[in-house]
Amino acid sequence: MTSVLVVQLDDTDPPGKLAEWLADAGADIVLAQPYREPLPSGDYAAVVCLGGPMGANDVLEHPWLADVRKLLSSCVAKKTPLLAVCLGAQLLAVATGGVVEVGANGPEVGGGLVAKRDVGWADPLFADLPMMPDVVQFHHDAVTRLPVDAALLASATRYPNQAFRVGPVGYGIQFHIETTPEMVLAWAANAPESAAWAKPGEFEPERLAELHADVEEAWRPFVERFMRLARGDLAAAETSRPTLPLI
Numbered sequence: 001m002t003s004v005l006v007v008q009l010d011d012t013d014p015p016g017k018l019a020e021w022l023a024d025a026g027a028d029i030v031l032a033q034p035y036r037e038p039l040p041s042g043d044y045a046a047v048v049c050l051g052g053p054m055g056a057n058d059v060l061e062h063p064w065l066a067d068v069r070k071l072l073s074s075c076v077a078k079k080t081p082l083l084a085v086c087l088g089a090q091l092l093a094v095a096t097g098g099v100v101e102v103g104a105n106g107p108e109v110g111g112g113l114v115a116k117r118d119v120g121w122a123d124p125l126f127a128d129l130p131m132m133p134d135v136v137q138f139h140h141d142a143v144t145r146l147p148v149d150a151a152l153l154a155s156a157t158r159y160p161n162q163a164f165r166v167g168p169v170g171y172g173i174q175f176h177i178e179t180t181p182e183m184v185l186a187w188a189a190n191a192p193e194s195a196a197w198a199k200p201g202e203f204e205p206e207r208l209a210e211l212h213a214d215v216e217e218a219w220r221p222f223v224e225r226f227m228r229l230a231r232g233d234l235a236a237a238e239t240s241r242p243t244l245p246l247i
Contacts, residue, residue, distance in 0.1 A: 001026055001027070001028035002026050002027055002028060002045045002046070002227060002230050002231050003027075003028050003030065003043075003044045003045050003046075004022055004027040004028065004029050004030070004044060004045060004046045004047070004048060004227075004230065005030050005032060005040070005044040005046075005047045005048070006018075006019065006022070006029050006030065006031050006032065006047075006048045006050070007032050007034065007039070007047065007048065007049040007050065007068060007071070007088070008031060008032065008033050008050050009034070009035065009049070009050055009051060009052035009054075009068070009087055009088070010035065010050075010051070010052030010053060010054070012052070012053065012183075012186065012187065012190065013050050013051045013052055013086075013087075013178075013183070014050075014178075014183075015029075015031070015048075015050065015178055016178040016179055016180050016183055017177075017178055017179070017180060017212075017216065018048065018050075018085075018177065018178035018223065019178075021219075021220045021223040021224070022048070022223060022227065024224075025223060025224045025226075025227035025228075026227055026231070027046075027227060027230075030044065034064040034067060034068055035062065035064055038064075038067070039067055039068070039071060044080065045080075045081070045230040045231065046080065046081040046082070046083070046226065046227070046229070046230035047071065047072075047075050047080060047081070047082045047083075048082075048083045048084075048085070048088075049068065049071075049072060049082070049083070049084040049085065049088030049091065049092070050085050050086070050087070050088055050178065051085050051086030051087040051088060051139075051176065052086075052087045053190075053191070054087065055087075055090075055100070055102075055141050056087060056090035056091045056093070056094045056100040056141065057094065057100060065091065068091055069091055069094060069095040070095070072084060072088075072091055072092045072095045072096075072170075073095040073096055075169075075170055076092075076095075076096055076166050076167045076170040079167060079168060079169055079236070080169065081169040081170075081171075081226065081229045081230045081236075082169065082170045082171060083171050083173070083223075083226055084170075084171065084172045084173070085173055085175075085176060085177065085178060086138070086139055086173070086174060086175065086176055087139075087141075088172070089143065089163075089164075089172030089173055089174050090141055090142075090143055090172075090174075092166060092170060092172040093143045093145075093146065093147060093150075093161075093164075093172060096147040096150070096166045096170075097147040097148055098143055098145050098146050098147040098150065099143070099144050099145035100141050100142065100143055100144065101141065101142065101144045102140060102141055102142075103139070103140055103141060103142040103158075103159060105158045105159070106140070106197055107138075107139065107140040107194040107197045108137040108138075108139055108140075108142075108156075108158055108159060108197070109137055109138050109139075109188075109194055109195060109197045109198040109202075110136075110137060110138075110197075110198035110199055110202035110203075111134060111135070111136060111137070111202060111207070111211040111214075112134070112135055112136075112137050112156065112175070113132040113133070113134060113135070113156070114132065114133060114135055114154040114155065114156050114162045114163065114175065115131065115132050115154060115155055115156065116129060116131055116132070116133075116153065116154050117152050117153055117154060117155055119151045119152060119153055120153040120154055120163070122237075122238075123151070123153055123165065123237050124225065124229065124234050124235060124236065124237055125171060125222055125225050125226060125229065126153050126154070126163070126222075128221065128222075128225070129218055129219075129222060130218055133154075133215075133218035133219065134211060134214040134215050134218060135162075135173075135175035135176065135177065135215065135219075136175060136176040136177070136179045136184060136211065136212075136215060137174075137175050137176070138176060138184065138187050138191075138194070139174065139175075140194060142159045142161065142174070143159075143161040143164070143172075143174060144161070146161055146164055147164075147166050149166075149239075150164045150165065150166050151164060151165045151166075151237070151239075152164050153165055153171075154173075159174065161174065162174045162175060163175075165237060167239060168236035168237045168238075168239050169229060169236050169237070171226075177215055177219040177222075177223075179212070179215075180212065181205065181208035181209060181212055184203070184208060185203060185208070188203050
């Protein structure tokens with residue numbers, strides 16, 4: 001078994017399907033809830049950071065977010081495989097020099113597609129994804145500037161910075177892959193103003209079931225590759241840049 005620290009940032013966004021996929025791929029999950037108790041110490045083979053309704057910059061209202069930021073920047077520095085989801089991705093961006101702001105084009109809510117960028121085709125986790133994988137969106141903040149030297153892996157029309165990598169093994173995804181239909185319905189009920197931005201019929205049971213089946217088809221193998229990366233069975237991304245010969 002491979003030790004994985006899963007950082008849950010709010011009761012409304014538990015690990016969901018992601019916990020199942022991680023466990024099936026050999027993860028020994030340690031669940032941390034820093035809004036209840038301090039983050040546990042120790043070394044882990046990988047870290048997963050989930051989402052929540054607060055903002056990445058809301059450290060005055062939620063002081064424990066500062067500790068989460070430190071953890072994520074430490075993962076990048078130590079080259080510990082990291083998967084940061086939605087708010088987690090925004091925290092990763094802020095922790096490593098990026099900028100997160102309220103999205104100028106309104107909330108992004110419901111099922112959608114993201115498109116792999118050129119760099120994604122050479123990335124060990126993203127290369128085998130479909131060209132335009134299905135995802136679940138539910139956010140009003142956005143990463144408006146990536147950290148310096150971050151690699152943009154996937155984009156969408158409204159908000160371009162959908163997935164990125166900082167260093168060789170620090171991954172941030174703006175969207176959700178961990179949800180269940182029940183989680184999405186609960187979010188919509190708790191945030192009706194945001195939910196109103198979704199396309200008509202987006203919260204119908206059949207639509208949600210189909211969406212989550214498509215998400216699992218694309219992203220369960222992605223999580224399996226993440227676990228191979230954590231075990232050392234998959235080589236990390238090459239981050240060196242080509243240089244011109246000196247004359």
